[in-house]
Amino acid sequence: MRRLTLTVAMLTASLLFAFGAPDNLSQRLRNHIEYLTSEELAGRKAGTPEGYLAGDYVREHFSRLGLLTFERADYFHNFATTWESGVFRNVVGRIEGKESDSYIVIGAHYDHLGVKKGEIYHGADDNASGTAALLEVARLIKESGHTPRHTLLFAAFDAEEIGMYGSHDLAERLPKGSVTVMINMDMVGWLKQGALRVEGTATLNGAEELISHIAEKHNLAVAPQEFERGIATATDTEPFAKRGFPTLTLNTGSNSPYHKPQDTSDQIDYEGLATIVKGVAELTMAIDNTPEITPSGRIARKHSAGRDGLDMGIAAGFGSNYALYPSSAIVGKELGAVQLGLSLQYVRGHFGARTGLLYDHRKTIVPSDMANPSGEGTKLITHRVTIPVEVMATTNLSIFSYYLGVGGYYSRLLSGHGGSAGMAANPNEWGLQWSVGMRVADIFFEATRRYGLSPLYSAGDNMMSRSAICTLGLFF
Ligand SMILES: [Zn+2]
Known part of the structure; x- marks a missing residue:
């Protein structure tokens, strides 16, 4: 058994x-x-x-x-x-x-x-x-x-x-x-x-x-x-x-x-x-x-890249900046610009909105004496906080997406030196801007152009900034 x-x-x-x-x-x-x-x-x-x-x-x-x-x-x-x-x-x-x-x-x-x-x-x-x-x-x-x-x-x-x-x-x-x-x-x-x-x-x-x-x-x-x-x-x-x-x-x-x-x-x-x-x-x-x-x-x-929702990230940009004087047709010499800060965007379908909070460092060379614009120049350096706001359209198809942003910005002067009197002193600046960019998963790369307009509407030197920035960013 x-x-x-x-x-x-x-x-x-x-x-x-x-x-x-x-x-x-x-x-x-x-x-x-x-x-x-x-x-x-x-x-x-x-x-x-x-x-x-x-x-x-x-x-x-x-x-x-x-x-x-x-x-x-x-x-x-x-x-x-x-x-x-x-x-x-x-x-x-x-x-x-x-x-x-x-x-x-x-x-x-x-x-x-x-x-x-x-x-x-x-x-x-x-x-x-x-x-x-x-x-x-x-x-x-x-x-x-x-x-x-x-x-x-x-x-x-x-x-x-x-x-x-x-x-x-x-x-x-x-x-x-x-x-x-x-x-x-x-x-x-x-x-x-x-x-x-x-x-x-x-x-x-x-x-x-x-x-x-x-x-x-x-x-x-x-x-x-x-x-x-x-x-x-x-x-x-x-x-x-x-x-x-x-x-x-x-x-x-x-x-x-x-x-x-x-x-x-x-x-x-x-x-x-x-x-x-x-x-x-x-x-x-x-x-x-x-x-x-x-x-x-x-x-x-x-x-989730390219999907609907809110994204926050960090961004660093490098590029160039110069000053323009519409009233006297004087164009300042182009020098470097640096930007660092936060980027925030919200996308739904093919459309969205984006903003940020940026430390914005710009340089340019402007005439020392406006009465003699072809004379010696002087370096104007400004440190600013800039807030861009854009509406955006995106391909939103996959891990790769391309986008276009159009909007404006507000920039507040923190400090500045150089240039002739008053040039750096205009504390509030606003203007138009547009961006084109590409996103791969969490990483984005974009080019932005910024056109200062507010000086047209204020007294003073009437100096307007023009910036071109290439930015590399990462969403968390
Ligand atoms: Zn396989």
Whole structure:
């Protein structure tokens, strides 16, 4: 009897081992990645026959798992891009939840760069690793037999490498507020080099604690980040984040030969990837099961750039300044100008308003004797506080935006010296100004021209300032 119990226990253990052992899962992952990076698939460039083969492979697996389709008769969601002509295809599978119109999206892009100069760019880490992980996360969840609370969407995105068109297509299809989290896997095959980075934990209340708990359980090294790093746009979370959905992006860093033909399947850490897959499957189910995990409303700086709202930052500018005397047609000599201070702006859609509080230091050379303007000059230096006010129009399309501002300014003299009597003494100055600028995430760069006008309306030397300033600024 005892022996039988032991045998049953051993049999159970070996069955568990067969289903749950990492080598089984890692072998499946290896099979996916070896196929996706094979010569036949020639780098899976979006819109090519080889790219279609990769899409077919994902579709085949979704179908075998018995995933449902989403808003289509088939798993394919075709779309076009503005960058390249052709037909592109996301592959989307679904497990229906009890609350059918609230979603958790698990995504990974399956396209890569194709062939360049006769060399295949295999894209094993980028992003056959994420695609393979997506298939296995879907399998683990589906085979658990659990009916989730949210509808789970498994999305293999096409055309990421040419501008994240696939993720954009799906994100735009999902109603605002309908996604609890979008979990993205992009370059997850190099755990051997360190930890799994989980970026964006601050977008979801309670996420960090949950992730640490799951990582500990699976003995998975994780490096949680509140928000995604880096200025540049990098991955498929962006269109979701810009729609206000919480996002987590998972990667094992940029250790692999990024966008090089050497990113091959033999370098992938399959055991590590298997651990990640189990962790992500569990994380997905845990978020699904835990009503306390809710969107925090916080969004990465890089994703909020160009979005509506208030921004405050610091700015430093350098340029030139000269004086002009309309009454006598005398033009002073141009010298330097420096500006330092705070910048504040509010944007809604394509329009906004901006202001600031600037220390404004200007120099110019003016005639020592106005009766003899071509004679010797004298340096006039002023220290001022200047408050610009502009209305602005902005492209507001993405992480890069261009803007134009038109308005005026008020400037108060703090101190001044040089020039002829009274020149520096005019304490209040106002005028017109305009700016053109470019913003990349938190950083802005702009050129401003300022035209003093108030002296036209006051007695005295009638001196008007003209400034041209180039400013570099940073929003906090
Ligand atoms: Zn990628």
